Amino acid sequence: MKTFIKSFVFLLFFVYTECAFTCDYKYSLLTKGWFKLHVVPETWQDARLRCSLQGAVLASPTSSAMAAEMRHTMKNFFIQDTEVFTGIHATFSSGSYYTVDGIPLSKIPLVWANNEPDNFGNKERCITFSSNGSAADRNCEEPRPYICFRSGEKEVLTNRCGTVDDEYHYYAKTKKCYKFHRVPGSFERAHFVCSAENGHLAIINSEDEAEVLRRVFADNPDSSILGSFRKEVAYIGFHDWGSWGDFRTVHGETLKEAGYDKFVSGEPNNYNKIEHCGAIYRSALLNDLYCSGPLAFICEKDPAYPPVCQPTADEGIEIDKRFNNKVE
Numbered sequence: 553m554k555t556f557i558k559s560f561v562f563l564l565f566f567v568y569t570e571c572a573f574t575c576d577y578k579y580s581l582l583t584k585g586w587f588k589l590h591v592v593p594e595t596w597q598d599a600r601l602r603c604s605l606q607g608a609v610l611a612s613p614t615s616s617a618m619a620a621e622m623r624h625t626m627k628n629f630f631i632q633d634t635e636v637f638t639g640i641h642a643t644f645s646s647g648s649y650y651t652v653d654g655i656p657l658s659k660i661p662l663v664w665a666n667n668e669p670d671n672f673g674n675k676e677r678c679i680t681f682s683s684n685g686s687a688a689d690r691n692c693e694e695p696r697p698y699i700c701f702r703s704g705e706k707e708v709l710t711n712r713c714g715t716v717d718d719e720y721h722y723y724a725k726t727k728k729c730y731k732f733h734r735v736p737g738s739f740e741r742a743h744f745v746c747s748a749e750n751g752h753l754a755i756i757n758s759e760d761e762a763e764v765l766r767r768v769f770a771d772n773p774d775s776s777i778l779g780s781f782r783k784e785v786a787y788i789g790f791h792d793w794g795s796w797g798d799f800r801t802v803h804g805e806t807l808k809e810a811g812y813d814k815f816v817s818g819e820p821n822n823y824n825k826i827e828h829c830g831a832i833y834r835s836a837l838l839n840d841l842y843c844s845g846p847l848a849f850i851c852e853k854d855p856a857y858p859p860v861c862q863p864t865a866d867e868g869i870e871i872d873k874r875f876n877n878k879v880e
């Protein structure tokens with residue numbers, strides 16, 4: 553009977569979570585997918601990476617429905633016509649445009665803006681899409697807003713950590729999830745990655761949490777980490793915020809206030825006077841280190857943030873109106 557109930561609960565869970573995604577994305581019935589407008593402009597590469605870290609792709613107007621939904625998303629926020637980066641790029645080789653998921657430009661029904669595409673200065677390798685429905689090629693380095701898209705038909709379910717990323721593991725001891733990033737980065741890149749994943753660089757709030765991080769680190773032995781960089785130490789979420797010695801978590805508390813401030817003996821030492829960033833050894837003792845990396849890093853995530861939403865009928869204007877893909 554117990555097993556029966558268990559499988560029933562499992563089945564219910566499965567049905568319930570099908571196509572669910574984080575609630576910071578809005579579901580669109582028209583495209584059967586989830587959209588999130590990122591209003592803070594970023595370079596194309598960072599936009600692509602942020603979408604990818606969220607289990608999504610940089611949205612492209614690959615169909616009239618996608619174009620309509622993208623325009624709707626933009627018009628809901630921007631008062632004036634605005635251009636967002638799309639996932640259509642030629643960053644691998646000049647002039648060879650594909651979406652980030654491999655659809656060639658020739659298969660995409662774009663309406664170009666006047667005098668576009670012109671590859672101005674031979675420096676334009678990213679395609680933008682305007683809320684007026686027109687496309688243009690632009691410099692990938694010039695920051696712009698963008699939209700991330702997650703197909704609702706993807707069968708990957710959100711897990712206990714509230715993400716589709718199964719590298720996040722739940723630890724009952726702290727009721728938090730952690731991901732050990734074996735692909736190394738600078739402290740800045742590590743902070744970017746954890747934030748994009750709706751977490752933050754790990755903050756140790758107790759001896760228990762130090763023990764959890766020791767286990768997380770132990771689950772990722774040197775042999776599992778590719779590349780030649782230091783494997784005995786990883787970035788976590790503390791920094792001197794510009795005044796060496798006043799180490800605080802990325803959430804602004806002193807290490808003592810946060811609940812754990814055990815440095816390895818002789819540390820922090822500001823070696824070479826460039827050590828402003830926080831790191832943890834395999835022993836879970838701390839060190840101040842250079843910020844440029846590359847180092848592995850550990851992200852922490854609250855399993856309840858952001859909440860997970862079911863696909864529902866989308867709020868917003870009627871579908872017919874949104875199918876209007878003309879350039880205005």
Ligand SMILES: [Ca+2]
Binds near residue numbers: 669688690
């Ligand atoms: Ca152009």
Ligand SMILES: [Ca+2]
Binds near residue numbers: 756
């Ligand atoms: Ca914590």
Ligand SMILES: [Ca+2]
Binds near residue numbers: 820821827840841
């Ligand atoms: Ca040091």
